[in-house]
Amino acid sequence: MKIKRMLALVLAAVMMFSLIGCSAKNGSGKKIKLTMWCIATEGDSNRGAYEKAIDELKKTMPNIELEWEAIENETYKTKIKSAMAANELPDIFFTWSGAFLGDFVAENKVYCLKDALSKYNDLPASMLGNVTYADGKPYGVPTTMNVVALFANMDLLGQVGYTEVPATYDEFIDCCDKLVAKGITPIAVSGSETWCVTEWLEPMIEKTIGADALNDIFRNGATFDNAGVKSAVDALQSMIKKGYFAAEGASLKNDDVRDNFAMGKYAFYQNGTWNCANFADQEKFPGFIDKCRVTEFPVIDSTNAKLGQLIGGPSDTLAVSASSKHAKEAAEYCVALGREISHYGYLSGAGLPAWTPTYEANDINALTKAVAEICNKANAYVLFGDTAMGGSDKDNYLEYVGKVYASEVDGAGFTSGLKKAVR
Amino acid sequence: MYRKNQKLTVFLFLLPSLLLFFGILIWPIIQSVHHSFYEYPAFNRAGQFVGFGNYVKLFSELYDFGLAIKNALILAALSVFIQLPLSLGLALMLGKGIKGERFYLSVYFMPVLISAVVIGMLWEKIYNPLYGLLTKSFEFFGWADVLPAAGVLGDKKTALMAVFIPTIWQYVGYHMLLMYAGVKGVSSELREAAKLDGATDGQVNRYVVIPCIKPIIQVSIIFAITGSLKSYDLIKVFAGDAYNCPYKVPSLMLVRYAFNNAGGVASAIAVMLIIMCFGFALLINWLFKERNPYGAK
Numbered sequence: 001m002k003i004k005r006m007l008a009l010v011l012a013a014v015m016m017f018s019l020i021g022c023s024a025k026n027g028s029g030k031k032i033k034l035t036m037w038c039i040a041t042e043g044d045s046n047r048g049a050y051e052k053a054i055d056e057l058k059k060t061m062p063n064i065e066l067e068w069e070a071i072e073n074e075t076y077k078t079k080i081k082s083a084m085a086a087n088e089l090p091d092i093f094f095t096w097s098g099a100f101l102g103d104f105v106a107e108n109k110v111y112c113l114k115d116a117l118s119k120y121n122d123l124p125a126s127m128l129g130n131v132t133y134a135d136g137k138p139y140g141v142p143t144t145m146n147v148v149a150l151f152a153n154m155d156l157l158g159q160v161g162y163t164e165v166p167a168t169y170d171e172f173i174d175c176c177d178k179l180v181a182k183g184i185t186p187i188a189v190s191g192s193e194t195w196c197v198t199e200w201l202e203p204m205i206e207k208t209i210g211a212d213a214l215n216d217i218f219r220n221g222a223t224f225d226n227a228g229v230k231s232a233v234d235a236l237q238s239m240i241k242k243g244y245f246a247a248e249g250a251s252l253k254n255d256d257v258r259d260n261f262a263m264g265k266y267a268f269y270q271n272g273t274w275n276c277a278n279f280a281d282q283e284k285f286p287g288f289i290d291k292c293r294v295t296e297f298p299v300i301d302s303t304n305a306k307l308g309q310l311i312g313g314p315s316d317t318l319a320v321s322a323s324s325k326h327a328k329e330a331a332e333y334c335v336a337l338g339r340e341i342s343h344y345g346y347l348s349g350a351g352l353p354a355w356t357p358t359y360e361a362n363d364i365n366a367l368t369k370a371v372a373e374i375c376n377k378a379n380a381y382v383l384f385g386d387t388a389m390g391g392s393d394k395d396n397y398l399e400y401v402g403k404v405y406a407s408e409v410d411g412a413g414f415t416s417g418l419k420k421a422v423r
Numbered sequence: 424m425y426r427k428n429q430k431l432t433v434f435l436f437l438l439p440s441l442l443l444f445f446g447i448l449i450w451p452i453i454q455s456v457h458h459s460f461y462e463y464p465a466f467n468r469a470g471q472f473v474g475f476g477n478y479v480k481l482f483s484e485l486y487d488f489g490l491a492i493k494n495a496l497i498l499a500a501l502s503v504f505i506q507l508p509l510s511l512g513l514a515l516m517l518g519k520g521i522k523g524e525r526f527y528l529s530v531y532f533m534p535v536l537i538s539a540v541v542i543g544m545l546w547e548k549i550y551n552p553l554y555g556l557l558t559k560s561f562e563f564f565g566w567a568d569v570l571p572a573a574g575v576l577g578d579k580k581t582a583l584m585a586v587f588i589p590t591i592w593q594y595v596g597y598h599m600l601l602m603y604a605g606v607k608g609v610s611s612e613l614r615e616a617a618k619l620d621g622a623t624d625g626q627v628n629r630y631v632v633i634p635c636i637k638p639i640i641q642v643s644i645i646f647a648i649t650g651s652l653k654s655y656d657l658i659k660v661f662a663g664d665a666y667n668c669p670y671k672v673p674s675l676m677l678v679r680y681a682f683n684n685a686g687g688v689a690s691a692i693a694v695m696l697i698i699m700c701f702g703f704a705l706l707i708n709w710l711f712k713e714r715n716p717y718g719a720k
């Protein structure tokens with residue numbers, strides 16, 4: 001009996017001291033605890049950049065203690081929206097610019113970062129376009145910038161007589177025809193991740209109707225019922241019918257497709273430039289960087305489109321919850337963190353920096369350098385369709401993209417269907 | 424006075440359960456019905472009243488809810504006509520008291536204990552068209568051409584079955600355990616009496632054991648059908664981020680639209696699911712009552 005009493009007393013004492021310990025920590029006022037959710041999971045190309053940036057801020061902002069959690073991309077989209085609806089957003093959260101963040105801003109859930117950003121002069125105003133909404137104020141900090149680019153395996157292209165990546169659309173088609181004739185699969189795309197199909201469809205539409213027209217469709221309420229969109233969809237389906245796309249892509253995940261491209265199974269891979277870090281990974285794909293070239297998709301209709309019109313932009317963004325107890329401190333930390341992620345993300349090849357580099361960047365890999373050159377020559381950007389469009393519009397759009405890939409609708413079906421389904 | 428106090432006591436004792444029942448089950452259903460009549464342009468803010476508009480929209484070419492219902496019904500049928508007979512067969516076999524009964528019981532029940540996500544990822548690897556066990560086995564036997572080039576998950580003709588096989592396999596053990604408990608509960612005297620009358624093992628099962636465990640079979644059928652209609656986790660692992668998925672089911676659509684500013688449509692799906700689940704449960708109860716050999720209702 002005595003032992004039981006003693007045990008109960010000891011346990012009670014432990015609990016009491018724990019509580020005192022907790023309250024002392026919170027009440028000391030020395031450290032401010034902030035929470036952050038992001039998508040930089042272990043396998044994500046940005047993981048290293050996040051870790052280095054957070055370590056860096058431990059030195060420069062020691063009064064902030066950050067607890068961060070990384071969640072897988074698709075799960076994150078659901079989690080962050082549920083948290084927003086329940087008013088349980090973390091202090092700082094990763095988001096995509098454009099309509100995704102716009103939905104949060106429209107619900108007054110995001111803290112304005114105008115004051116926190118005003119302390120810096122190395123973030124170009126052009127980078128804030130996608131995080132600035134109706135009231136003209138910025139609500140997010142862009143970190144890295146990525147565009148859709150065409151990666152080519154020059155070893156395979158060399159087997160059909162191409163020493164350079166095809167510069168025109170006709171050459172591209174000719175190259176694919178020759179690859180098919182030689183028994184080499186020209187292209188692979190993950191059909192089980194519909195966003196990957198948009199990485200082919202959107203550049204093809206942009207290089208047919210031009211960046212302004214596509215921007216009008218994605219962001220300014222213009223209808224999808226456009227002859228150029230129809231012909232671009234038909235062109236993509238014609239490529240599918242001609243056997244350019246690996247059939248097995250229909251059931252492969254993007255990681256499988258990407259890795260098999262890097263291992264020499266496919267000649268072309270079109271996806272975001274965040275892949276540069278993966279392709280430059282010498283441990284995973286030894287020697288691949290030397291035979292890989294990156295370029296933009298060629299122009300299909302030069303009357304409307306031209307080179308330098310790209311899909312992408314500064315989409316990866318950090319934002320601060322309006323309900324944060326330490327919103328002001330979180331905003332300052334968020335901006336500083338975004339700046340550091342931009343820095344380390346660029347150095348690791350996870351993307352181009354949204355912030356102007358104020359540091360030496362000579363060691364970045366050749367692919368990222370090539371992407372930087374492409375972006376230097378760029379004259380227009382159109383944000384990714386699934387980021388530019390919000391809510392059910394995005395879903396309806398992706399549903400039709402899925403139908404295009406499965407050859408269930410043609411160009412006419414795509415345009416007429418989306419004319420009704422979007423807005 | 425005593426009776427009045429007794430009624431009050433009964434009410435007070437029931438009150439917590441009633442509150443829970445109303446708060447957790449009835450109120451969300453009422454809310455779902457209410458939400459299904461509105462548009463939800465933002466996450467948690469109701470928009471315009473649209474009446475049955477969301478229900479009509481569901482069956483449009485874009486949402487294609489008919490396909491999702493068709494898939495769910497196919498899964499329910501497969502569960503009833505393949506999964507449950509398998510479970511019953513295993514339960515009867517193990518319930519007879521074979522050597523290693525406990526071991527087999529654990530082996531068959533194991534998939535139930537594994538997370539659906541793990542099972543999904545495991546089968547996804549098996550189906551992988553480049554290096555999957557299925558692909559490599561077929562290649563080994565020289566049957567590579569039998570499998571679709573797009574992979575079993577990528578081809579419309581095979582995708583549905585490819586997804587449903589692990590879904591059914593996972594719960595065979597669950598129903599087997601339910602039925603096994605019933606089989607073990609059948610009096611050994613009944614079995615022995617039948618045996619003395621010259622009944623074979625099959626006849627004992629057919630005329631003694633199965634009629635005795637009918638209530639458990641009924642429960643299993645209800646669980647199998649409602650579970651199939653609500654199936655989500657394993658199918659979500661296969662579907663991932665795919666739109667226009669040939670094996671889409673109602674819950675997959677519900678979650679997608681609930682979190683993409685189409686809460687009204689998602690609520691309409693939820694209401695349809697509730698109606699279907701209740702409808703099937705009532706139908707099964709009615710079917711079993713009609714066939715009661717003792718004539719009792």
